[in-house]
Amino acid sequence: MIELVCPAGSLPALKAAVDNGADSVYLGFRDATNARNFAGLNFDEAAIAEGIRYAHQRGRKVLLALNTYPQAANWQLWREAVDRAAGAGIDAIILADPGLMDYARNKHPGLRLHLSVQGSATNYEAINFYHEQFGISRAVLPRVLSMQQVEHLIRHVKTEIEVFGFGSLCVMVEGRCALSSYATGESPNTAGVCSPAKAVRWQQTPKGLESRLNGVLIDRYQPDENASYPTLCKGRFEVEGETYYAIEEPASLNTMELLPQLVQMGVKAIKIEGRQRSPAYVAQVTQAWRSAIDACGDGKRRFAIHPSWSAALDRVAEGQQHTLGAYHRKWK
Amino acid sequence: MLKLALGPVLYYWPRLTMFEFYQQVAESPVDIVYLGEVVCSRRHELRLPDWLDIAALLRDAGKEVVLSTQALIESGAELTTMRKLCEHRDFLVEANDFGAVRNLEGAGFIAGPHLNIYSEPTLAVLARHGARRWVAPLEMDRSAIGTLLKTQPAGMESEVFAWGRMPLAFSARCMTARNRNLPKDDCQFSCIDYPDGLIMDTREQKAFLVLNGIQTQSAACCNLVRVMPEMADMGISVLRISPQSRDTLEVVAAFDKVRRGEWQAPHAAVMLEPLAPGGSCDGFWYGQPGMERVA
Numbered sequence: 001m002i003e004l005v006c007p008a009g010s011l012p013a014l015k016a017a018v019d020n021g022a023d024s025v026y027l028g029f030r031d032a033t034n035a036r037n038f039a040g041l042n043f044d045e046a047a048i049a050e051g052i053r054y055a056h057q058r059g060r061k062v063l064l065a066l067n068t069y070p071q072a073a074n075w076q077l078w079r080e081a082v083d084r085a086a087g088a089g090i091d092a093i094i095l096a097d098p099g100l101m102d103y104a105r106n107k108h109p110g111l112r113l114h115l116s117v118q119g120s121a122t123n124y125e126a127i128n129f130y131h132e133q134f135g136i137s138r139a140v141l142p143r144v145l146s147m148q149q150v151e152h153l154i155r156h157v158k159t160e161i162e163v164f165g166f167g168s169l170c171v172m173v174e175g176r177c178a179l180s181s182y183a184t185g186e187s188p189n190t191a192g193v194c195s196p197a198k199a200v201r202w203q204q205t206p207k208g209l210e211s212r213l214n215g216v217l218i219d220r221y222q223p224d225e226n227a228s229y230p231t232l233c234k235g236r237f238e239v240e241g242e243t244y245y246a247i248e249e250p251a252s253l254n255t256m257e258l259l260p261q262l263v264q265m266g267v268k269a270i271k272i273e274g275r276q277r278s279p280a281y282v283a284q285v286t287q288a289w290r291s292a293i294d295a296c297g298d299g300k301r302r303f304a305i306h307p308s309w310s311a312a313l314d315r316v317a318e319g320q321q322h323t324l325g326a327y328h329r330k331w332k
Numbered sequence: 333m334l335k336l337a338l339g340p341v342l343y344y345w346p347r348l349t350m351f352e353f354y355q356q357v358a359e360s361p362v363d364i365v366y367l368g369e370v371v372c373s374r375r376h377e378l379r380l381p382d383w384l385d386i387a388a389l390l391r392d393a394g395k396e397v398v399l400s401t402q403a404l405i406e407s408g409a410e411l412t413t414m415r416k417l418c419e420h421r422d423f424l425v426e427a428n429d430f431g432a433v434r435n436l437e438g439a440g441f442i443a444g445p446h447l448n449i450y451s452e453p454t455l456a457v458l459a460r461h462g463a464r465r466w467v468a469p470l471e472m473d474r475s476a477i478g479t480l481l482k483t484q485p486a487g488m489e490s491e492v493f494a495w496g497r498m499p500l501a502f503s504a505r506c507m508t509a510r511n512r513n514l515p516k517d518d519c520q521f522s523c524i525d526y527p528d529g530l531i532m533d534t535r536e537q538k539a540f541l542v543l544n545g546i547q548t549q550s551a552a553c554c555n556l557v558r559v560m561p562e563m564a565d566m567g568i569s570v571l572r573i574s575p576q577s578r579d580t581l582e583v584v585a586a587f588d589k590v591r592r593g594e595w596q597a598p599h600a601a602v603m604l605e606p607l608a609p610g611g612s613c614d615g616f617w618y619g620q621p622g623m624e625r626v627a
Contacts, residue, residue: 069448069450069454070450070451070453070454071450071451071476072450072451072452072472072475072476072477072479072480073475073476073479075450075451075452075453096448097448097450097451097454098430098454098457098458099451099454099455099456099457100453100454102453102456102457103453119430120429120430120446120448121429121430121431122404122405122406122429123405123406123410123411123429123431124411124431125405125411125414125430125431125434125435126405126429126430126431126433126434128434129430129431129433129434130430132434133457133461143504144503144504145406145504146406146504149406149407152408171503171504171505172501172502172503172548173404173501173502173503173504175448176403176404176446176448176501176502177500177501177502178469178470178471178498178500178501178622179501179541179548181471181616181621181622182471182498182500182550182615182616182621182622183621183622183623184621185615185619185620185621185622187471189450189469189471190450190471214621216534216538216540216623217534217535217536217538218534219535220535233501233548236535237532237533237534237535237540237541238532238533238534238537239511239530239531239532239533239543240511240530242511246507246532246543247503247505247532247548248505325504326504326505
């Protein structure tokens with residue numbers, strides 16, 4: 001059975017994931033060592049200990065994301081985080097930085113390592129590099145590959161492969177995007193944030209409700225339009241006189257209909273995005289995906305998406321829209 | 333003395349334009365030239381034998397030639413192209429993803445700007461694998477670069493992106509094809525119509541980013557000519573000038589005059605301002621938002 005990996009930005013979210021059928025839960029420390037470094041989110045030592053206890057008692061796993069890039073001035077902080085994770089009894093750590101993998105491999109040879117999506121490994125040569133050099137057991141694929149490319153890649157790697165199943169969609173290769181730091185000075189790589197909330201300003205104007213990121217107009221909404229968080233690649237811009245979502249619409253990735261194919265091509269785990277989302281989101285999405293995975297089984301039986309699963313996912317989708325993203329080759 | 337490098341052409345220029353450009357480059361004062369298609373494998377005006385011809389021309393002109401690998405490698409065909417470059421041990425290779433690094437073990441390669449080298453332990457991993465020069469990530473500031481320079485392995489060279497629209501992001505989606513409502517696999521090679529990329533304005537008509545196929549760039553031009561003396565003092569080895577369709581050799585000439593002491597850096601900054609597409613920015617250098625202009 002394909003493994004369901006669910007997000008937890010807090011202890012209640014972790015419990016919601018476990019209670020609703022997650023096989024693994026991933027989380028981060030409360031600092032810049034992970035790519036969801038948002039105020040009020042993530043785990044301190046006590047919460048991690050409690051989370052691990054809760055999950056392990058129920059036979060589930062806890063993964064820790066240490067997936068930002070250690071910075072020149074204070075890279076020791078990331079090493080300490082690896083030591084803390086190993087000491088806390090985490091089942092695997094999710095890393096993006098080769099220097100940190102090197103450290104983890106040497107200092108904690110028994111600790112299981114996953115390659116984060118932030119490591120930008122989009123081909124099997126890159127994944128094999130991390131496997132050979134640092135003993136990576138699993139790689140999480142960036143959301144840029146087509147189904148055919150995922151299948152081809154799996155045939156050429158020894159590691160397990162995890163793909164994104166649902167959640168907010170990065171249209172850029174994760175770990176290779178400095179758009180946020182270009183506009184705000186902080187990016188996922190350096191600070192664990194994209195389009196940070198502290199740079200956001202909303203203003204009602206005669207032309208409509210405007211969202212800005214460090215002064216840059218990201219979008220403007222008419223009264224009958226739903227306003228979205230101003231993630232900078234998901235605004236409306238003008239190109240050659242035409243105003244449109246020039247980079248990406250606000251939409252959620254949803255690959256549920258591809259589940260049988262993913263299982264059959266040997267994908268080991270499905271990841272749900274959303275450590276920044278509420279326990280209620282985690283509960284709903286986990287429950288829908290648990291049901292779908294159980295129904296799908298080995299991928300060989302007939303699989304149909306139950307309307308109640310779709311309804312649950314629709315309620316929490318960004319912009320109330322879904323896309324297959326790059327998995328679908330015609331995507332443009 | 334600081335060395336000057338010309339980065340790979342990030343745009344899709346016609347074949348003849350490209351040959352003419354590199355003939356001029358051969359006579360210019362740059363020390364290092366990076367060659368090859370680094371953005372999109374669908375671009376085919378030049379094939380590997382053409383690049384190797386240009387490489388030979390530049391080497392004969394005394395340049396250090398580096399073949400750059402594509403930053404985002406997905407398909408089997410793209411892997412094949414990357415391996416061919418890496419096997420070509422006549423020239424140095426710049427690795428722009430870790431798949432290329434795997435193929436360059438012990439080859440004395442250049443660790444490109446998209447490998448995310450932010451800290452000493454990661455640079456040590458790459459040095460152990462054979463890197464002889466590293467290029468700082470675009471968003472890395474002077475303090476972080478300075479810290480890394482102090483601890484970099486002996487003999488290691490460093491390089492900083494000093495001029496040009498900055499390659500900030502890569503996507504599975506082709507934004508240029510999307511602009512024309514074309515699928516990526518049938519893009520009709522639209523990039524060839526935009527020799528400096530396609531400007532993306534905000535709804536206030538302010539240039540913000542540039543769409544360049546699957547790559548997204550800054551609309552403003554990184555311009556660090558003003559801090560060349562500081563960069564020389566820090567011990568940075570190489571400055572990268574990223575080609576634009578116009579005035580690139582004038583820019584090279586200005587950087588060359590500053591490094592030789594013929595021009596003062598502030599004077600060069602004034603002279604180069606009209607040549608900066610989208611105006612100058614230098615925010616990343618100072619640890620500020622990259623789009624900002626500090627100096």
